[in-house]
Amino acid sequence: MNFSLVLMLLTVATGIIWCLDRFLWRPKRLARAKEEADRFTELNRSAIDSGEMSVIGEAQSIYQKLSAQPKWIEYTGGFFPVILFVFVIRSFLAEPFRIPSGSMLPTLHSGDFILVNKYEYGLRFPVFNFAITEGSAPKRGDVIVFKYPLDENVDFIKRVIGVPGDEIRYVDKKLYVNGKLQETTVDGTFFDKETYTDLKQFDENLDGVVHKIVENDKVPSMARPVQGHNGLNQCLYNMGDVVCRVPKDHFFVMGDNRDNSADSRYWGFVARDKIVGHAFYIWLNISDMSRIGSIH
Structure with missing residues (x-):
């Protein structure tokens, strides 16, 4: 298959995933993570107010776990900036040949x-x-x-x-x-x-x-x-x-x-x-x- 076509399809596919994650999925993840962390905090308010570090750490862990980017997005949409850079350079500035x-x-x-x-x-x-x-x-x-x-x-x-x-x-x-x-x-x-x-x-x-x-x-x-x-x-x-x-x-x-x-x-x-x-x-x-x- 033509390499230019493959590169363009990769750019489009990873770009769609990157945009969906940045503007749709990520805000939802962050909102859900905050909601769950806040719920845990309220349920354990007395322990947190008394300074129990293990409980405070658990609240932070819940937020980080739920807000983390899924691996499949990291390995697809996460490469979009790199693939876009290669696509622009190769298509419009300079292309290598042997x-x-x-x-x-x-x-x-x-x-x-x-x-x-x-x-x-x-x-x-x-x-x-x-x-x-x-x-x-x-x-x-x-x-x-x-x-x-x-x-x-x-x-x-x-x-x-x-x-x-x-x-x-x-x-x-x-x-x-x-x-x-x-x-x-x-x-x-x-x-x-x-x-x-x-x-x-x-x-x-x-x-x-x-x-x-x-x-x-x-x-x-x-x-x-x-x-x-x-x-x-x-x-x-x-x-x-x-x-x-x-x-x-x-x-x-x-x-x-x-x-x-x-x-x-x-x-x-x-x-x-x-x-x-x-x-x-x-x-x-x-x-x-x-x-x-x-x-x-």
């Missing part, structure tokens, strides 16, 4: 735990996904998390290459945006520990956003549509190359590991309302703590 593969090497490594800004592109209510605020539009070069168009139960992370109206050409491993070749500068090699492969590393200048990409010179330029491609009428394929016109309210995305990434070259475009947020920080990598820091 990178499962090397499609974004060398920018993101498998095992990186990242934070995703949930409000920059506009707030959306979790589960129902309706817009609360508009926010700014994703820009070329942004690293985004989104719902995979072929299976929206899966989250993908890629870099925005094209925005609505752009013409994207990927020909012989060269990237063109609106007819302009995006400059690359050789920056040595990158060793992929998962595949034990040396990859060529480049600094790519994507419309002013400089970031690193890697290519495998043993793999030819490949771009073929798969079943379920959501924009074939906007793309042309020829001998492993692709030319696409990005439609309104959609984005063209690619992985920085250009020869090992299932992205818009294969399955089409990312709709604006399917974008989860902007990835901005690596907060943990158990195998390499030096990875912690901002995402570029």
Whole structure:
């Protein structure tokens, strides 16, 4: 089951119990506890007036016992403030994700735990996904998390290459945006520990956003549509190359590991309302703590 749905249901359920206890059940418990303690006090007035501590203590014990919060409420409604805090942070501020593969090497490594800004592109209510605020539009070069168009139960992370109206050409491993070749500068090699492969590393200048990409010179330029491609009428394929016109309210995305990434070259475009947020920080990598820091 979708974790956002589970978290929302927990928040609602514990919130209802918390509110019922705070505004209905607790006042009744306190009133009944006071009533019973007062009744006991009146029945034992002479002993209490004479200062018998055991009787006084019994009156206090009756009040405490009857006013105490039942365990089932303590373990449900009692967690509501914590669950609400997690729900608000995760839904509207920042959500954690774990990178499962090397499609974004060398920018993101498998095992990186990242934070995703949930409000920059506009707030959306979790589960129902309706817009609360508009926010700014994703820009070329942004690293985004989104719902995979072929299976929206899966989250993908890629870099925005094209925005609505752009013409994207990927020909012989060269990237063109609106007819302009995006400059690359050789920056040595990158060793992929998962595949034990040396990859060529480049600094790519994507419309002013400089970031690193890697290519495998043993793999030819490949771009073929798969079943379920959501924009074939906007793309042309020829001998492993692709030319696409990005439609309104959609984005063209690619992985920085250009020869090992299932992205818009294969399955089409990312709709604006399917974008989860902007990835901005690596907060943990158990195998390499030096990875912690901002995402570029």
